[in-house]
Amino acid sequence: MLRSRFEWIIWIAVAALMGVAWIVVSKEEVKEPSILTLTEAPIVGHLAPDFTLQTPIGERITLSELRGQPVVLNFWASWCGPCRVEMPFFERAQMKYNGKTAVIGVNQGESANIVQEFGVRQAISYPLLVDDDNSVNLNYNINSLPTTIFIDPDGVVQEVIVGIVNQAVLEDRIEGMMRAE
Amino acid sequence: MFPTINIGPFVFPTAGIVYLLGAYVALTLIERAAKRLALNVEATYGVAVVGLLVGIVAARLAFVAEYWASFSQNLIGIIWPLTSGYTVWAGLFFGVAAAFFYGRYKNLPLWPTLDALTPGLLTALIALSLADFLAGPGYGTLTSMPWGMSVFGIRRHPVQVYEIVLGVAALGVWWLVVKRGAPAGQPFLLAFALYSAGRLFLDAYRDNALLTADGYHIVQIVALALLVGCLVLLARQTTRSVEPKPTESTPV
Structure with missing residues (x-):
């Protein structure tokens, strides 16, 4: 177990930075919906595929x-x-x-x-x-x-x-x- | 995959059965943990039951309030289970608050009580992942890894199985730390630090994750906040216990 306050601060900062980096890496692209396009699968904001x-x-x-x-x-x-x-x-x-x-x-x-x-x-x-x-x-x-x-x-x-x-x-x-x- | 279980002519919802079993196992583990940690078993068990019941009722009432126009003509629908609908965040908020105040009312010590509740909370989280795996809408991102599972002919990460393994690992950490006789609070903080770090990592492999408007995973943000919170509290506990006690001031 870590003992000194300094060691803890370093490790918490490292964990937080790695966490933020992972969140940014995992971010998903949000596409602006366009009702002009037909899609293969139903997506909110798009025309429903016809059948x-x-x-x-x-x-x-x-x-x-x-x-x-x-x-x-x-x-x-x-x-x-x-x-x-x-x-x-x-x-x-x-x-x-x-x-x-x-x-x-x-x-x-x-x-x-x-x-x-x-x-x-x-x-x-x-x-x-x-x-x-x-x-x-x-x-x-x-x-x-x-x-x-x-x-x-x-x-x-x-x-x-x-x-x-x-x-x-x-x-x-x-x-x-x-x-x- | 298995939304229902057929037993004879009866059809049971798989998720409901998993939730009921999960609640039973969680409460049993809390009772045993309270005994092991030499806490007031009845009061600790009471904290869990109060939190669970208030959470369910609050989640249902919040849902009814949100859709009052539909229930105002159909009051029996408020308690009719087939029209089930719950507002999860309201349930969490009021459930945690009720458990906290009940614990205060019973004069339970904060950290040992949290230690005793940990196996139950982790079991509840495992049950949620299991229900999602068997009968829920969740699914993982595409993968070519050999352990990927075929979902309607497409190989995907079994993300809920990862979550279950993580939950079991966190339970293992809790058990080891308790066995080693760690100070009060450390079993809870270490188990949840591990679980939060794991969910922060794993949610990237969920294909239908909850997202903010900018596309960030909401579960990852919550998990990071919990991880940092657990680490800060661990740091406070650990450094406090090793820092030299202030010496008595000597009159000049």
Whole structure:
């Protein structure tokens, strides 16, 4: 153990300087968001990557055609417990903001049959899209389920939330996007 | 990776189970440490429980206050666990404050109590990292190292595993220092100096770290402040104990 005050001062100064240097080295570049660019993965402030997917009964939905209203994009899977927990919140939001906000569920890698059965069993009325080859999930860089992406009426990503979104946060974000219209 | 655990027809959230187990192990370790350090076991255990409970309630109330418009029509939602949502900083602030004042009320000595709480605090931090690893959103930066883990086909640093190893190492340091009979406060300060230095280093390998507006890692800044604080307090303790006692002044 160090004994003299001078030795301690030297070592604390060295530790602080090395720490500050490491923080500066680890600093990440913050890019100014530009809404003029399309991105491969959703980045806040950028246009959401466009896609077209089908519901289990064959209805085609294209993200860019939903412009003019806020869009809540929820990535889920039937085996995902937290997804099941939050789905009633999305259902309630769908009923409450019907016609003013689009609530869309994008499944991860499961067949149309599974998505269809799940939607009926859970009494989900908002569109559940089938992404059986995971192309949209990969493009959106979905690493963890559930993930919810809030997209404003101009098609710009406002927020990405990984994990359960509760009723309070969901309504807060939707109303915030509606106010900003 | 494993957001839920299926047991028969029931689905349990992995993170919740890890938090509960972590809290149980942390409280058990605090109880044993208090016994080992010859402290008032009941009061020391009480400090931990009060800090934990007040922290959880404060974090929940702060969240409800932040989103009051959504709860005002749905008061049962405030205590309904499925709509869980917490404001972490409020929980930390009020939890630490409550534990501190409870300790004062029980006349517990500051440094020995902190020494006894250390294994519990480190276990709680390990549980947070484990829950993040199993079911959380965190992931590391890209790596080609052989110990990198594949996340959706991309090899990344298992940054939460590094944090768990660091936490275990800090627990080891605490145990060694206590075993050697170090003065009160040193087990706490040395263990947290090591843990802070480690988090300062490791957070650089987290790909979705919390950042300031300028791109600096917030965890690194907090860790550096804690590291310097621990070292300064260690210096004060050590130099105080070796400096010659002032001699009695002799009348001139």
